[in-house]
Amino acid sequence: MKKHLKLAAYAALLLLLPFATGLALGKTWVRILDFALLYVMLALGLNIVVGFAGLLDLGYVAFFAVGAYCYALLASPHFGLHLPFWMILPIGAFSAGIFGMLLGAPTLRLRGDYLAIVTLGFGEIIRIFLNNLDTPYNVTGGPQGIDLIDPIRLGPVSLNQPPGHAVYSYYFLFLLFALATAFVSTRLQHSRIGRAWAAIREDEIAAEAMGIDTRNVKLLAFAMGASFGGLSGGLFAGFEGFVSPESFTLTESIMILSMVVLGGMGHIRGVVFGALLLAILPEALRYVGPLEQSLFGKIVVDPSGLRMLLFGFSLILVMLLRPAGLWPSPTRKRELLAHGETAKHENTDIYDAGR
Amino acid sequence: MTQDAKLLEVRDIGRTFGGLAALSGVSLTINRGEIYALIGPNGAGKTTLFNILTGIYKPDSGNFRLEGVEMAGKKPSELAKSGISRTFQNIRLFANMSAIENVMVGRHCRTRASVLGAILGNSNTRAEEKSIAEMAKHLLDYVGLSRHAHMLARNLSYGDQRRLEIARALATEPKLLALDEPAAGMNPLETDSLKRLLETIRRDGVTLLLIEHDVKLVMGICDRLAVLNFGKKIAEGEPSQVCSDPLVIEAYLGAS
Structure with missing residues (x-):
């Protein structure tokens, strides 16, 4: 009974959140919430690769781009195609999954730093392709990107209607998808496949010797993670109505990785928390400028610079004080406590505070 | 014969x-x-x-x-599937997984739940998952480690780690x-x-x-x-x- 009450409370919170936010802070903030949900999906996808299977991926945003461009090409005047979103989203997720395998196949023997460099290069390659595939034949629209993308429609109803309230309808759509990805992640983690991923993370040679086809299982991790990215890419394109290579830079990849690491690698709730925090924090720090104005009567430090400085500083602080992430899984917590010299001397109370 | x-x-x-x-x-x-x-x-x-x-x-x-x-x-994975399983000279357990999870990993090549099955959690998958857990429990008992089932492999004593490796290898049903x-x-x-x-x-x-x-x-x-x-x-x-x-x-x- 108590569990049901808790569930109902969560549901009510999630349903009322956008309206409360809209009333209190304005529509800009509802839009930020929408983006935060997209980041939750991205972080959960990357968590499969990095957190579950232990494969460092610095080019994850490439899959987001693949999903977004799939949507853009199949539902815009660019090619004159206007497929419905329930067809495009699976196509986008599937194509991203294929790209995930394309990245995974040549990197099967790599780990750690080496894998990170290759994945970083892969992310850049995709972005540069998107940037330059406007000649000789205009496929991606080049640096201008693709404009006038169809909004997501549920039957005859466009989510952009009524005008000005799109942020609310998209919130619920994204919420649905974010919950679904969290559900899928949880199920996968506690399955035989999730155990195989964990085994590979722990000791690849032993995993192979115990009958796990490490090649297939690693490719599966890349493909699953990538398809989550592709899915949220499609949603992003429908929401924004515009895509360009600028949205898919290395900074984005690093941001998503930070969400996973900061939240607590391999721990789904932690990753969701990390994604929400890092999606919202930089926006909240925009208020630094007006705050300075009201405190000192003038702008003392350039707010845009200070914003990123504070952001970076808080990241460093978190990693120093809580190396296992803000909300680590119980296992990972023990692991880091056993490993790191600094962690050994940590006050265990700090860890328990988050639970 | x-x-x-x-x-x-x-x-x-x-x-x-x-x-x-x-x-x-x-x-x-x-x-x-x-x-x-x-x-x-x-x-x-x-x-x-x-x-x-x-x-x-x-x-x-x-x-x-x-x-x-x-x-x-x-x-190696194909050989394990064919029926040759092994332990390692310098123990290679999945150190940050519990003893029972280590043994459950050994069941991988004898089970078949797919991604879709895992996500949907259908009755086949659940039955298989249950049988994996039961077999793992049985094997831990067999090598005398059942009281440490939920301990992390890294925290087991040296002799117990050796036994756990044997249990994990046995989980693949070797010939x-x-x-x-x-x-x-x-x-x-x-x-x-x-x-x-x-x-x-x-x-x-x-x-x-x-x-x-x-x-x-x-x-x-x-x-x-x-x-x-x-x-x-x-x-x-x-x-x-x-x-x-x-x-x-x-x-x-x-x-x-």
């Missing part, structure tokens, strides 16, 4: 590492249901042979058959269980209980291949053994025979 008595046939296996012949022309046969040991001085090629039989290395020449099926060149120095670093008490465990495993129908430095354990437990020296097999047979073989005495004690 129409089944062939020969479980594993190794023929003329050779392997070089940059000009050094680690193994040359080694042949041996392991019969069903026996405990077969491989001994030899350091650098004799025991571990190389072992790694070839478990798929970590590919042989340069020769081949080996399990129940008449050609196995040389297969990947041949290959143990790389299972008694290394054990005290006499632990060695003794290991010996009993190995005898139980043999009694339950699993053939054992054993590399071991502890000659007393080897002589006390194995049915037949082969001695390697400088990459060649210098003797094979029952312990009493091999012990008195002059070539073996020379290899271990030096020429007189």
Whole structure:
């Protein structure tokens, strides 16, 4: 009974959140919430690769781009195609999954730093392709990107209607998808496949010797993670109505990785928390400028610079004080406590505070 | 019994590492249901042979058959699926997983739930998951670790870690269980209980291949053994025979 009450409370919170936010802070903030949900999906996808299977991926945003461009090409005047979103989203997720395998196949023997460099290069390659595939034949629209993308429609109803309230309808759509990805992640983690991923993370040679086809299982991790990215890419394109290579830079990849690491690698709730925090924090720090104005009567430090400085500083602080992430899984917590010299001397109370 | 008595046939296996012949022309046969040991001085090629039989290395020449099926060149995971499972000399458990999870991983190649099944959680998948957990529990009990089922592998005592590796290997339902120095670093008490465990495993129908430095354990437990020296097999047979073989005495004690 108590569990049901808790569930109902969560549901009510999630349903009322956008309206409360809209009333209190304005529509800009509802839009930020929408983006935060997209980041939750991205972080959960990357968590499969990095957190579950232990494969460092610095080019994850490439899959987001693949999903977004799939949507853009199949539902815009660019090619004159206007497929419905329930067809495009699976196509986008599937194509991203294929790209995930394309990245995974040549990197099967790599780990750690080496894998990170290759994945970083892969992310850049995709972005540069998107940037330059406007000649000789205009496929991606080049640096201008693709404009006038169809909004997501549920039957005859466009989510952009009524005008000005799109942020609310998209919130619920994204919420649905974010919950679904969290559900899928949880199920996968506690399955035989999730155990195989964990085994590979722990000791690849032993995993192979115990009958796990490490090649297939690693490719599966890349493909699953990538398809989550592709899915949220499609949603992003429908929401924004515009895509360009600028949205898919290395900074984005690093941001998503930070969400996973900061939240607590391999721990789904932690990753969701990390994604929400890092999606919202930089926006909240925009208020630094007006705050300075009201405190000192003038702008003392350039707010845009200070914003990123504070952001970076808080990241460093978190990693120093809580190396296992803000909300680590119980296992990972023990692991880091056993490993790191600094962690050994940590006050265990700090860890328990988050639970 | 129409089944062939020969479980594993190794023929003329050779392997070089940059000009050094680690193994040359080694042949041996392991019969069903026996405990077969491989001994030899350091650098004799025991571990190389072992790694070839478990798929970590590919042989340069020769081949080996399990129940008449050609196995040389297969990947470790394929060999595990075919029925050769192993433990490691320097323990390689999944250190940050619990004991029972370690054993459950061993069930991977005998189960088949797909991504879709895992996501949907249908009745087949749930039944399979339940059987995995039950089998893992049973195996932990079998090696005497059931009270530590939920402890992290890294926190188990050394002897228990060795036992857990055996349980994990048994979870793949091997026909041949290959143990790389299972008694290394054990005290006499632990060695003794290991010996009993190995005898139980043999009694339950699993053939054992054993590399071991502890000659007393080897002589006390194995049915037949082969001695390697400088990459060649210098003797094979029952312990009493091999012990008195002059070539073996020379290899271990030096020429007189």
